[in-house]
Amino acid sequence: LAKNIINFLKSKGIDKIDTLLITHGDSDHAGNAFAILKAMPVKTILLNKGSDTQIEEKIKQKYPDKINKKISSSYLQILEHDTKENENENSIVSEACFYDLCSLYLGDISKEEEKEILKKLERKPDIIKIAHHGSKTSTSEELLKQLKPVWAVISAGKNNRYHHPHQETIKNLEKYQIETYTTAEKGTITWKIKKKRYTIISSIS
Numbered sequence: 001l002a003k004n005i006i007n008f009l010k011s012k013g014i015d016k017i018d019t020l021l022i023t024h025g026d027s028d029h030a031g032n033a034f035a036i037l038k039a040m041p042v043k044t045i046l047l048n049k050g051s052d053t054q055i056e057e058k059i060k061q062k063y064p065d066k067i068n069k070k071i072s073s074s075y076l077q078i079l080e081h082d083t084k085e086n087e088n089e090n091s092i093v094s095e096a097c098f099y100d101l102c103s104l105y106l107g108d109i110s111k112e113e114e115k116e117i118l119k120k121l122e123r124k125p126d127i128i129k130i131a132h133h134g135s136k137t138s139t140s141e142e143l144l145k146q147l148k149p150v151w152a153v154i155s156a157g158k159n160n161r162y163h164h165p166h167q168e169t170i171k172n173l174e175k176y177q178i179e180t181y182t183t184a185e186k187g188t189i190t191w192k193i194k195k196k197r198y199t200i201i202s203s204i205s
Contacts, residue, residue, distance in 0.1 A: 002035035008188065009040070016041045019071055023107035024091045025053030033059060042066060048107075049083045050090035079120045081113060088132065089113050095125060099195045104149075106131035111140040118146055127151040127191065127198060130173075134165020134182070144176045151200060153189050154182040 020042045022030045045066045079093040091107025104125035131138035134154040156164040173180045181189050187203035
């Protein structure tokens, strides 16, 4: 998997990273960090708040001079929320805006944490990376009703053992007529941002 990520980045002409944002320390979100750090230069590593997992501890030990430096970007905003005991709830939530179009990345937060994020958002996103792989513990109707994004993207492996995304999440997305892309069905999903519009691209046609 790490090799696939690195090859994908290089295929896009990316040979260095300004900020490696690791939403939280669970292995499915942070486990490939060391391979990426070994493969190309990384200026800054952004980790979430709260207690550290073993992976985060190792990253801090090996790359202490790169950790948690302030992001100097007018395009990317970190939406701060209260620190919890649960690693998923402490996920970094971010919003990236270009040409008046915004995308929201929710990590693995739950419906309760989504309520806090809704209070922080100043602009409605056009696209949302759905929280926690489409688990039923996330993606409340309140979130979808208030934000009404045009597109949703769900990152979940094909035939995964947790059966993500959950049918409850899919039904809620359908209820609010949000066009949804899942990696289980579409493979790698990217979106190009151009003035006044997004273009969604899937590796599986």
